[in-house]
Each structure stands twice: as C-alpha cells, then as structure tokens.
C-alpha cells in the first residue's frame with residue numbers, strides 16, 4: 514500500500530500558451546481527489562473546511578481525520 518499526502522486544495526491552471534485549442538482551459542489536479550487525473554474534475558471541493566495542520570484521509574467520498582503514529 515502506498516499513501517500520498519497532498520496539501521493543495523485546488524488545481525493549477527496552465528498558462529494561455531499551454532492551453533489546447535480542442536480542450537480549452539485546462540486545470541491540473543493538485544489535490545489528488547480527481548477521478549479524471551491529471552485533470553481537475555472539481556473533487557477538490559471536498560477539501561473545503563480543512564483545518565491547517567490537520568491530516569485527513571478521503572475514502573469512498575468520506576473525509577476523516579488521521580491520527581499520526583510517532584515511531585522511534
């Protein structure tokens with residue numbers, strides 16, 4: 514199992530010079546929640562209300578706080 518931590522709560526919008534004529538405005542997911550990665554699908558809205566310094570886990574559309582274990 515691999516867990517990846519994302520701290521971003523929204524996408525990166527590419528410069529106008531990077532925009533594809535067919536796809537138009539492109540936003541790249543930085544929150545890790547999109548089902549259409551690498552593109553943003555709006556799933557980052559689930560991060561609204563996150564508290565600074567708190568780690569969360571998102572599974573099955575649910576958000577829960579994660580308690581970190583401290584190892585020696």
Ligand code: FES
Pocket residue numbers: 522523524525541542543544545546547552553554555556557558
């Ligand atoms: S930034 Fe991840 S879904 Fe929008």
